[in-house]
Amino acid sequence: MGFFEKFKQGLKKTRESFFGKMKSILSGKKLDDETKEEIEELLILSDVGFEATEYILNRIEELKGEDAYESLKKVLLEILNFNSELKIEKKPFVISMVGVNGSGKTTTAGKLAEYFSKSGKSVVLAACDTFRAAAIDQLKVWAERTSSTFIAHQEGADSAAVAFDAVSHAISKEKDIVILDTAGRLHTKKNLMEELRKINRVIKKKIEDAPHEVLLVIDAVTGQNGLQQAKIFKEFVDITGIVLTKLDGTAKGGIAIAIAKELGIPIKFVGLGEGVDDLKPFDAEDFVNALLEG
Ligand SMILES: Nc1nc2c(ncn2[C@@H]2O[C@H](COP(=O)(O)OP(=O)(O)OP(=O)(O)O)[C@@H](O)[C@H]2O)c(=O)[nH]1
Numbered sequence: 541m542g543f544f545e546k547f548k549q550g551l552k553k554t555r556e557s558f559f560g561k562m563k564s565i566l567s568g569k570k571l572d573d574e575t576k577e578e579i580e581e582l583l584i585l586s587d588v589g590f591e592a593t594e595y596i597l598n599r600i601e602e603l604k605g606e607d608a609y610e611s612l613k614k615v616l617l618e619i620l621n622f623n624s625e626l627k628i629e630k631k632p633f634v635i636s637m638v639g640v641n642g643s644g645k646t647t648t649a650g651k652l653a654e655y656f657s658k659s660g661k662s663v664v665l666a667a668c669d670t671f672r673a674a675a676i677d678q679l680k681v682w683a684e685r686t687s688s689t690f691i692a693h694q695e696g697a698d699s700a701a702v703a704f705d706a707v708s709h710a711i712s713k714e715k716d717i718v719i720l721d722t723a724g725r726l727h728t729k730k731n732l733m734e735e736l737r738k739i740n741r742v743i744k745k746k747i748e749d750a751p752h753e754v755l756l757v758i759d760a761v762t763g764q765n766g767l768q769q770a771k772i773f774k775e776f777v778d779i780t781g782i783v784l785t786k787l788d789g790t791a792k793g794g795i796a797i798a799i800a801k802e803l804g805i806p807i808k809f810v811g812l813g814e815g816v817d818d819l820k821p822f823d824a825e826d827f828v829n830a831l832l833e834g
Contacts, residue, residue, distance in 0.1 A: 550812025554793030586794030650682025785811030
């Protein structure tokens with residue numbers, strides 16, 4: 541299945557509930573008070589959020605187009621237009637996955653391992669979520685499935701030590717990519733953020749500019765709550781990209797627009813299903829077309 545088809549399928553719920561209605565409301569018309577109210581409601585209901593919704597409506601008016609539907613498309617593309625490409629520019633290239641438990645972090649680490657293995661890269665998966673034994677086992681299954689090297693210690697071990705071993709292994713064995721699956725839950729927010737910082741400090745002893753990417757995993761189903769969590773992570777960690785998971789499981793896919801507008805961090809990948817191939821690099825044009833017109 542092509543990327544566009546995949547986006548179309550994954551965004552089906554959001555399109556059928558909300559965005560698919562935009563064309564008949566706006567096509568060939570100027571934005572008047574009535575149509576404005578209608579699309580405002582659809583945007584809010586799909587979790588675009590008040591701030592981004594107001595921005596979108598104002599921007600459509602500013603564009604003064606004859607066809608408000610075309611203007612809407614243009615504005616959505618403006619918001620989602622960031623450089624989403626994840627370039628592997630170093631060897632080893634270290635990617636740290638952060639986010640709350642249940643957001644799809646481990647699954648996404650596994651899917652990313654598959655994505656990179658397929659392009660011929662060697663991958664090391666590191667179980668830095670030592671908080672739960674099940675998380676270590678789950679990552680191990682992904683490592684086997686994707687023929688990646690698996691680095692783990694026991695439950696309760698120091699997560700930074702796992703990260704250090706993974707990076708050391710990658711250097712000595714000349715592996716291309718290290719993916720660190722970090723914990724999403726510790727006793728307090730402070731502990732969690734301290735742990736993430738410690739991991740970064742320790743791997744810098746081996747590779748000064750690592751981690752090269754810090755991907756924050758957000759569950760689209762949690763909508764505006766997910767956005768609030770993201771804001772907390774952003775305060776403490778330098779996030780370089782977002783992975784928005786479970787878009788297939790929600791009608792409120794408008795959260796992608798809220799995230800792009802309010803966080804200003806590029807969405808780099810989206811999860812469109814549970815399968816190993818259901819993680820796709822984000823593409824604004826495919827995304828907007830699939831949202832509005834699938
Ligand atoms: N439908 C759908 N399900 C997904 C997607 N991504 C992840 N999941 C599912 O979400 C659930 C939670 O994913 P995990 O990877 O275990 O989440 P986690 O953040 O690592 O959480 P812990 O394992 O508790 O640390 C699993 O059942 C995944 O299969 C997606 O894009 N679409």
